[in-house]
Amino acid sequence: MPTPTSTSVARLAGVSRATVSYVLNGLAAGRVSDATQEKVRVAAEELGYVPHAAARSLRSGSSGLVLIAVPADTVPAFGPLFTNFVAAFQAELQAYGYTGVLHGASAGNTPRDAARAWAELRPAAVIAMIGAPLDEASVETLKRSGTSAVVSYGPPPAPGAHGIAMDQEEVGAVAGAHLLGAGHRRIGVVVPVEHGLAMFSAPRLAGVRSAAAAYPDARVGPVELAYAEESAAELAAGWRDLGLDAVFAYNDEYAMLLMRALQDTGIDVPGEVAVVGADDLLLGRLLRPRLTSVRIELPPPAEVAALVDRLIREPDTPPTVHGRSTAHIEARESSGRQG
Amino acid sequence: MPTPTSTSVARLAGVSRATVSYVLNGLAAGRVSDATQEKVRVAAEELGYVPHAAARSLRSGSSGLVLIAVPADTVPAFGPLFTNFVAAFQAELQAYGYTGVLHGASAGNTPRDAARAWAELRPAAVIAMIGAPLDEASVETLKRSGTSAVVSYGPPPAPGAHGIAMDQEEVGAVAGAHLLGAGHRRIGVVVPVEHGLAMFSAPRLAGVRSAAAAYPDARVGPVELAYAEESAAELAAGWRDLGLDAVFAYNDEYAMLLMRALQDTGIDVPGEVAVVGADDLLLGRLLRPRLTSVRIELPPPAEVAALVDRLIREPDTPPTVHGRSTAHIEARESSGRQG
DNA sequence: TTGAAAGCGATACCAC
């Protein structure tokens, strides 16, 4: 049995395709009699007719697709913050009548290839999540192929794209300010060796450095760590040689890993070294000492969806940065508030 | 400047649209002269031409789209196991020439609506991840609209769909067997109150029950818990009244939460109560006592992608269950192996 | 070696 089309519905209902289109799109008021409308609906139902999105978008000139572009290989490292955002964002988009779809740009691909793949789908908008490959040429490709809104979620927006700042530097700055304010001067910043996280870790390190600029006697340096117990144990074993009195551990997971390894080596937290994570995970509060963490507040999905909708309808809005995330310290025991 | 089409490329190159199509699709060998080919390529490049996927799929009859359907509201609760799978799976699909795309079925939608939304895209295949709404009618809708392969990733496959078993019951059974084998007879099973997790938690509870069937003196009952410290504290406060000597805590995160609350209440783990989680997260090993966990082995992404490819090319393969996950206990200190 | 043209499915203007 072939796939039902508007033609088969028309045939079964004994009307023309035009009539079918009017009825099924709710444009039949005053054009088509109630009886005919009913016939059409019954026929569509009976055949299990579902309109063909490709055909419609070909005709109408736009697809209603909003592509949420993510770098496939780093998604797992994003954690609940990211996943929650995406879930809510998709729901919001649907409310606006768009179809939100997650598209992973696979590792090996150049920004150029990725942009081409996205452009082929003629999306109304592309939201490049942080880490997704998006350069000036990509933006140009997308725009030329009719994408109304290109939004980069995370700094810095490529030339021509709108931006929603997710200020990783501020995360580092907040952590740094907290530690420096508590009197720490030799600060290590954990830099995960895991692929794809450099986009986050580099600005976070820079943020700590900028906070330290105000303290002439402060030293800030990177500390490599892999997300595995052995790596943490190794790092902890040589810890005292590093001469650090505080560490900003990239995020809560790395912080927990490191803190445990330090404790197992007999290094007191926070006595000998203060530890700060980021993301404010629930699990971090379960450790003893409780983990101090930088809580990151993202622009809410609803706001981003509204922005996207606006940009789609006003495609000529000049590219700017539209919102920004904020970061706050949640001071707990691991950074000195002795518990 | 309008979006470039194959017509504009043809015009610029001074050839026909047919020639453009041949050249750009690599079907020009022996049909089009090298000089002409070059002209076409240059023209396409200059205009920044990107083919229109909708038009192509309309003409060719199929879209190369593989829809990975997820229940938007529960994704956050899935954790790295799920996210890793999806990332790798998408990469695999791309290698086969498909475009893998994640589509969240928003909370309020009926299975019927969701299926319609998917069917409009005319995907070559739909992979319904566990928790995605997929019933017999949905499968029928998809099939009628030309989807070759409908695969349900998680039990039970809806009638008409292929299945890849992710046996949640076995997870419970393995946990149960471990605890029973260690002599525990009054076993609590944590059931998250969070929406959307019932799909997992119910069969896990059933699995523990079935393991307990072999022990006439064993008692198994559900214990409700929300993913928040207050909920855990509340549960811990009334814990002794429950008279349990072991608990299977749904997954590692809930296990960690509960274990901490129990310890804070002065209840010894594993002395007074044994705790078992699931998913074998790295973080679970950081607690003291180390968390015993059920490690779940999913069918590898490459295998699933190969299956999908086969089903797309042989659409008439009768629906069956194609692979299954396995579960193994990772016994650590929290369930009695005193550390 | 190249081009004309049919047709994929849906929409919406214009005529009846």
Next chain:
DNA sequence: GTGGTATCGCTTTCAA
């Protein structure tokens, strides 16, 4: 109230 038909962008057969 209803239907004919041009059109969106692309592929592919057939003819030149």
